[in-house]
Amino acid sequence: MIDFKTILQERNLKATHQRLAILETMNSLKHVSIENLYDLLLAKYPTLSKATIYRNVKELITIGIITEIKIPDMPTNYEITKMPHIHLVCKICNKIEDKIVDTKCLIDEATKDIGFRIEKSSISLVGVCSECSKLQA
Amino acid sequence: MIDFKTILQERNLKATHQRLAILETMNSLKHVSIENLYDLLLAKYPTLSKATIYRNVKELITIGIITEIKIPDMPTNYEITKMPHIHLVCKICNKIEDKIVDTKCLIDEATKDIGFRIEKSSISLVGVCSECSKLQA
DNA sequence: ACAATATAAGAAAGTTATTAACTTATGGTG
DNA sequence: CACCATAAGTTAATAACTTTCTTATATTGT
Numbered sequence: 001m002i003d004f005k006t007i008l009q010e011r012n013l014k015a016t017h018q019r020l021a022i023l024e025t026m027n028s029l030k031h032v033s034i035e036n037l038y039d040l041l042l043a044k045y046p047t048l049s050k051a052t053i054y055r056n057v058k059e060l061i062t063i064g065i066i067t068e069i070k071i072p073d074m075p076t077n078y079e080i081t082k083m084p085h086i087h088l089v090c091k092i093c094n095k096i097e098d099k100i101v102d103t104k105c106l107i108d109e110a111t112k113d114i115g116f117r118i119e120k121s122s123i124s125l126v127g128v129c130s131e132c133s134k135l136q137a
Numbered sequence: 138m139i140d141f142k143t144i145l146q147e148r149n150l151k152a153t154h155q156r157l158a159i160l161e162t163m164n165s166l167k168h169v170s171i172e173n174l175y176d177l178l179l180a181k182y183p184t185l186s187k188a189t190i191y192r193n194v195k196e197l198i199t200i201g202i203i204t205e206i207k208i209p210d211m212p213t214n215y216e217i218t219k220m221p222h223i224h225l226v227c228k229i230c231n232k233i234e235d236k237i238v239d240t241k242c243l244i245d246e247a248t249k250d251i252g253f254r255i256e257k258s259s260i261s262l263v264g265v266c267s268e269c270s271k272l273q274a
Numbered sequence: 275a276c277a278a279t280a281t282a283a284g285a286a287a288g289t290t291a292t293t294a295a296c297t298t299a300t301g302g303t304g
Numbered sequence: 305c306a307c308c309a310t311a312a313g314t315t316a317a318t319a320a321c322t323t324t325c326t327t328a329t330a331t332t333g334t
Binding site: 068070071072073086088090091097099101102103105106107109110111114115116117118119120121122123124125126127128129130133 | 205209236246248257258261262264266270
Binding site for chain 4: 150151153155156184185186188189192193
């Protein structure tokens with residue numbers, strides 16, 4: 001259980017129900033789109049405005065507590081910022097799985113003859129997950 | 138000089154000026170956004186409609202001749218489909234550089250204990266290019 | 275707990291991005 | 305070079321996102 005309330009307050013942002021709900025939803029579902037968030041939270045907060053979602057997602061990205069993830073052929077998703085990791089994406093069921101892998105080797109190879117100082121990487125591997133593989137076969 | 142005219146005709150698509158211009162612009166600039174394309178081509182085709190750009194970019198993706206590339210903090214770009222490669226992105230000057238690297242090792246590590254069959258990968262490494270590094274120092 | 279106040283939520287209008295529907299134009303074929 | 309299928313352009317429609325303004329509420333000091 002991450003203490004989002006304290007995190008927000010340390011950044012001088014009020015810990016409103018809406019913000020906490022956005023963060024907690026992301027924390028439990030791992031990857032959500034704006035649309036997901038709105039649909040899910042509307043049930044709990046019937047007066048919730050989509051502008052609030054957009055506004056807060058942007059702010060929370062600015063302070064770094066959430067991260068935007070862009071994956072081919074999918075709407076933009078958002079996740080709680082954590083250890084750098086890559087995404088394994090199933091093109092059949094659209095499941096997104098986090099995986100921590102060592103990218104040093106890849107980065108070294110990519111930059112070996114050019115002076116590029118890499119600061120972050122965005123890696124998605126798209127294919128078919130084991131469950132969907134079974135169903136297809 | 139790629140023969141885009143023939144490629145289009147083989148796919149039963151008419152080789153219109155607009156389509157050829159889109160493909161040739163992409164081929165020379167490597168990575169362009171919808172907005173880039175529109176601005177560039179408007180000079181040559183003053184009656185060009187943005188709907189034509191959207192429509193054709195979508196169609197050309199469908200037949201596989203162009204590929205959509207999603208990079209953090211950038212508008213969606215498009216490129217002529219070629220050998221699988223990764224993108225090195227400079228966050229200062231926004232330059233995007235293509236690089237062919239072997240991703241087998243990364244994919245093997247990412248999928249070693251789960252049955253995920255990877256079909257394609259989308260990899261962007263973001264940082265500062267050598268030119269911008271020099272200017273900063 | 276309570277009042278004061280700064281900040282955030284909600285509502286609605288305003289932009290920008292993208293798609294659809296329809297009419298005119300044009301590339302490819304005979 | 306005429307025919308016709310398909311594409312371009314125009315405009316309207318929808319979707320995605322942002323801004324503005326008013327009301328509500330989380331914090332801070334009492």
